[in-house]
Amino acid sequence: MDEMLEREKIEAIVRASRPQVAVIGVGGAGCNIVSWVKEKKGGVAGAKLIAANTDANHLNIIKADRRILLGEKTCKGMGAGGYPERGEQAARESIEQVKKDVKGSNIIYVATGLGGGTGTGASTVIAQALKPSRALMIGVVTLPFAVERFRYNSAKEGLVKLKAECDTVVVIDNNRLAKVAGDLPLKEALGVANTLVGEFVKGITETITTASLINIDFADLRAIMEKRGLAAIGVGESEGANRVQHAVQTALDAQLLDIKDSTKSFGVLIHVSGGDDITLDEVTQAGEMITRSLPKDARVVWGARVDPTLGGKVRVMVVLTGVESTFLAEQPTRLGKFLRVKQ
Ligand SMILES: Nc1nc2c(ncn2[C@@H]2O[C@H](COP(=O)(O)OP(=O)(O)OP(=O)(O)O)[C@@H](O)[C@H]2O)c(=O)[nH]1
Ligand SMILES: [Mg+2]
Structure with a gap:
């Protein structure tokens, strides 16, 4: 009897200490990402998937735990037409609903494709409004x-604003992604971006919220993500002999954001997943390979999970936090300058 009570007590404490996670997809791309995770991956264990868009038609075909039509008055369900100011206003109009849906979350992901009206404008307003909750706020965005x-x-203006409201914004440059994925038609390339962001959010979250080969501790994640600015991500997948070495090398070589100096990054998050046959030895090997390539004082957090859908493959994700991006340093395009002078 005592043993049973004790076990219940332990389980209750584990449940209470497990962070609650919310993923908010904002705008067309953000909603597609959420929908991909919900439909293709059966959701994320321990996370609520929320899709928010100003476009009612698009929202109607999205799979999510919760769907929010942003700015009914501002956009009349027809999207923000590429104007971030409209996206901002729409988010303000609907912010109470968003707050209600993420209440109690300890980790909040805001996923969006920068460059349009809704995602670019609304994501910052949402992140800012949720800041008082003190949740770890992680933006995950793609560049046009x-x-x-x-x-x-x-997109650049949107990124600067979002960065100011998030602990970390993981940035994926679609152009780099397209290079890594090969020459794909636009629609398929967008699909690859959805998969990547979806795998990132699901992989990291489940390594925290469910029993894994090596769990990531929420406090450790917070330590490398809190107030860190921008992050870059690289992904490698391999099978057969030396699959770990190959996957690690690809993940390190193919960072999906142009960063100024990877050795200056503050922290590194390593995530290894593999089919049922993955061994702890292989996981350790991956961790050691990556750690060796980093400066000695870099903070490293790592976790590993079995993902039966991977079969004989191993997948390695490397996230470098606290990086500087060349994208933000680039001059605005000529057209941009021209327009600004005219205003
Ligand atoms: N990952 C991903 N990116 C996309 C997708 N569709 C568009 N994008 C990218 O995201 C950017 C923004 O597009 P949308 O998300 O459609 O724009 P929006 O936020 O809905 O803005 P409005 O339609 O103007 O209200 C585009 O410029 C593309 O680079 C998608 O399905 N997946
Ligand atoms: Mg749209």
């Missing part, structure tokens, strides 16, 4: 493709 050059300036 080169063919969308006209969206660069608003």
Whole structure:
């Protein structure tokens, strides 16, 4: 009897100490990411998936635990038409609903494709409004493709604003992603971006919220993510002989953001996943390989999970936090300057 009571007590404490997680996809891209995770991956254990958009038609086809139509009055369910100011206003209009839906969360992800109206404008307003909750706020954003050059300036302004409201913003440059994924048609390239962001959010979260090969401790995650600015991510996948070495090398070589100096990054988050056959030895090997390539004082946090859908593959994710991006240092495009002078 005593043993049973004790076990219940321990389980109750474990449940209470487990962080609550909310993932908010904002705008078309953000909602597609959330929907991909919900539909293809059966959601994220321990996390609530929220889709928020100004576009009612798009929201209607999205799978999520909760869907929020932003700014009914401002946008009339028709999107923000590429204007971030409209996205901002729409988010302000609906902010109480968003707050209600994420209440009690300890980790909040805000996922969005920068460059449009809703995601670019609304994500910052949302992050700012949720700040008093003291949750760890992690933005996960993509930068526009080169063919969308006209969206660069608003993406850049959006990133600067979002960075100020988040602990860390993980930035994925779609152009780098396209290079890594090979020459894909736009729609497929967007699909790859959705997969990547979805895997990132799911992988990290479940390594915290569910029993894993090596769990990531929430306090450790906070230590490398809290008030760290920008983060870059690299992903590598491999199978067969030396699969760990290959996956680690790819993840390190193919950072999906142009960063100024990777050796200056503050911290590193390493996430290893593999099919049922992955061994603790392989995981340790991956961790050691990455740690060796980093400056001695870099803080390293790592976790590992079995993902049966991976079969014989090993996947390694490396997130460098506290990096500087060349994207933010670039001059605005000429058209941007011209428009600004005219205003
Ligand atoms: N990852 C991903 N990125 C996308 C997707 N669709 C568009 N994007 C990228 O995200 C940027 C913003 O596009 P949307 O998300 O459609 O824009 P929005 O936030 O809905 O803004 P409005 O439609 O103007 O209200 C685009 O410039 C693309 O670079 C998608 O399905 N997945
Ligand atoms: Mg849209």
